[in-house]
């Protein structure tokens with residue numbers, strides 16, 4: 001079984017400027033086909049506006065394609081979204097947080113949505129953050145007081161709390177300093193080695 005199987009995917013966005021303006025259409029995906037093996041790390045490179053985030057949103061069950069077939073972890077889409085979301089961890093470019101709440105509160109809130117036991121989730125979160133190189137003291141700081149890179153590490157931690165077999169990461173290392181970037185890459189490599197996690201990511205990093 002493939003972790004991700006996509007065939008001839010099409011997605012066009014249309015919008016209208018004002019009430020009577022001309023219809024504007026933007027073809028984001030045009031006949032995309034590929035598959036990702038279980039336990040594979042698959043990176044997608046492409047210029048701005050080439051449809052990477054659109055593709056990730058479709059795989060994450062947040063957007064429907066116009067045509068083509070998608071199968072994620074054996075589950076054909078649309079269908080079975082609620083169950084599938086429990087098995088996916090996603091990091092988006094602009095991760096949404098409650099900015100006034102601390103990292104701890106944001107992460108425990110996410111844990112609750114996944115019905116995880118809070119104390120256990122907190123231990124998991126601290127362990128992941130340590131491996132990502134975030135100072136433990138920052139755990140209690142409001143998100144709005146954190147740098148973008150720190151917030152990115154919290155977003156990655158949040159995507160991993162429920163131990164998903166599939167990670168969908170939209171530019172996970174953009175904005176990270178070289179050391180942090182390396183830490184995230186190493187951590188993802190370890191996840192794959194230890195748990196066989198499938199990782200699908202987009203990046204602008206040619207290396």
Ligand SMILES: Nc1ncnc2c1ncn2[C@@H]1O[C@H](COP(=O)(O)OP(=O)(O)OP(=O)(O)O)[C@@H](O)[C@H]1O
Nearest residue numbers: 013026027028046047048049050051052053054055
């Ligand atoms: N919600 C939307 N409404 C209208 N057009 C959209 C929407 N989302 C994406 N698009 C359009 O679809 C195309 C692909 O956008 P997408 O965000 O998927 O590109 P990307 O490869 O992720 O780019 P980047 O490297 O800048 O992140 C662009 O032309 C964009 O304007």
Ligand SMILES: [Mg+2]
Nearest residue numbers: 052053093170
């Ligand atoms: Mg994008």
